[in-house]
Amino acid sequence: MTASVLDMSMSLDGFVAGPNARPDNGLGDGGERLHEWLFAGAGEEGGARAAIRRLPGVNGQVARELMATGAVVAGRGTFEPAGGWGGDHHGGVPIFILARDPAGLGEWPLVTYVDDVAAAMAAAKQAAAGRDVLVHGAGTAQLALAAGVLDEIELHLVPVLLGAGRRLFEDLPPRQVELELTRVLAGEGGITHLHYRVQS
Amino acid sequence: MTASVLDMSMSLDGFVAGPNARPDNGLGDGGERLHEWLFAGAGEEGGARAAIRRLPGVNGQVARELMATGAVVAGRGTFEPAGGWGGDHHGGVPIFILARDPAGLGEWPLVTYVDDVAAAMAAAKQAAAGRDVLVHGAGTAQLALAAGVLDEIELHLVPVLLGAGRRLFEDLPPRQVELELTRVLAGEGGITHLHYRVQS
Numbered sequence: 268m269t270a271s272v273l274d275m276s277m278s279l280d281g282f283v284a285g286p287n288a289r290p291d292n293g294l295g296d297g298g299e300r301l302h303e304w305l306f307a308g309a310g311e312e313g314g315a316r317a318a319i320r321r322l323p324g325v326n327g328q329v330a331r332e333l334m335a336t337g338a339v340v341a342g343r344g345t346f347e348p349a350g351g352w353g354g355d356h357h358g359g360v361p362i363f364i365l366a367r368d369p370a371g372l373g374e375w376p377l378v379t380y381v382d383d384v385a386a387a388m389a390a391a392k393q394a395a396a397g398r399d400v401l402v403h404g405a406g407t408a409q410l411a412l413a414a415g416v417l418d419e420i421e422l423h424l425v426p427v428l429l430g431a432g433r434r435l436f437e438d439l440p441p442r443q444v445e446l447e448l449t450r451v452l453a454g455e456g457g458i459t460h461l462h463y464r465v466q467s
Numbered sequence: 468m469t470a471s472v473l474d475m476s477m478s479l480d481g482f483v484a485g486p487n488a489r490p491d492n493g494l495g496d497g498g499e500r501l502h503e504w505l506f507a508g509a510g511e512e513g514g515a516r517a518a519i520r521r522l523p524g525v526n527g528q529v530a531r532e533l534m535a536t537g538a539v540v541a542g543r544g545t546f547e548p549a550g551g552w553g554g555d556h557h558g559g560v561p562i563f564i565l566a567r568d569p570a571g572l573g574e575w576p577l578v579t580y581v582d583d584v585a586a587a588m589a590a591a592k593q594a595a596a597g598r599d600v601l602v603h604g605a606g607t608a609q610l611a612l613a614a615g616v617l618d619e620i621e622l623h624l625v626p627v628l629l630g631a632g633r634r635l636f637e638d639l640p641p642r643q644v645e646l647e648l649t650r651v652l653a654g655e656g657g658i659t660h661l662h663y664r665v666q667s
Binding site: 279280281286297300412420422424426427428429430431434435436439440441442443444445446447448451453457459461463 | 486497643648653658
């Protein structure tokens with residue numbers, strides 16, 4: 268069964284970006300701290316994706332699972348600061364970007380712009396060819412949770428308090444959503460990888 | 468070495484109480500979900516403290532560590548809704564309550580009211596006789612972090628999204644505080660017990 272899996276690195280105080288996040292400062296001030304574990308070797312040969320493929324240990328295992336997903340759903344706020352990942356997030360899988368007005372976002376063969384989160388998720392699941400769908404971004408997470416189209420959550424809990432920035436879980440409908448913890452992995456550098464299934 | 472250890476049960480979205488928390492609704496609406504793991508057997512003989520002593524497994528181990536601390540520091544917002552724990556939080560250890568104006572909070576032999584978080588922590592460490600100091604409450608946590616007098620954090624991460632309520636980490640100084648993860652325990656019921664040392 269194809270699942271939609273939100274994948275985010277989050278500080279212990281709940282932030283996924285530092286303050287002053289903008290298109291030209293996508294992770295916000297100090298936000299790169301949250302992704303250090305993933306891009307540990309990114310300065311070396313072959314760039315970021317090669318570095319992820321080489322990442323050792325538990326962090327490497329988790330990173331490679333993400334790179335084995337069959338489609339990507341993300342918001343404009345994730346896509347744009349990342350330069351659209353050069354049109355290829357990983358392995359040439361289809362990318363669905365939530366955007367009400369995609370003018371100026373560029374045209375890329377793998378990228379489809381969609382204006383509704385449920386439609387984006389349905390299209391991505393179809394396109395993922397039996398693999399999971401990687402979901403990225405706080406805004407997309409909030410919309411997907413509210414619409415009931417998020418199946419699982421994989422959080423990389425980073426041992427830092429940012430004190431300010433963009434929260435992952437904000438402006439959710441004020442109702443209790445039960446989760447089932449399906450895996451806890453203690454990664455290198457004090458990163459805790461938590462995997463949950465959304466129950467209700 | 469005596470350490471001050473913040474101990475809180477927190478939802479995955481960062482709340483330590485549900486919405487509408489008040490002195491007569493201390494955990495807020497639905498907030499009791501966060502403490503289910505600790506009070507699993509509290510309806511049975513001997514009340515809450517006896518139930519905690521009987522709690523099996525990993526959750527029981529963690530709960531008994533908390534009950535082995537040598538002093539308690541908490542805020543009025545924690546103390547008052549709990550009825551001052553009947554004047555004895557656990558094992559007759561000294562209790563230090565942060566309150567600018569303690570009028571109306573009652574007099575209890577084990578309870579001292581203090582108006583400054585650093586003074587409260589210093590007095591509690593002195594009184595703890597070589598054991599750790601248990602720190603409780605979001606407001607106290609925020610003050611202690613800002614004053615640099617919080618040594619460790621033990622979080623019980625509960626597999627639920629509350630969507631609204633009182634956040635543990637809010638109104639912190641907007642600066643990055645590094646933590647050292649010293650233990651991860653997978654408890655019963657999907658509770659993840661995370662222990663951190665505050666670095667800076």
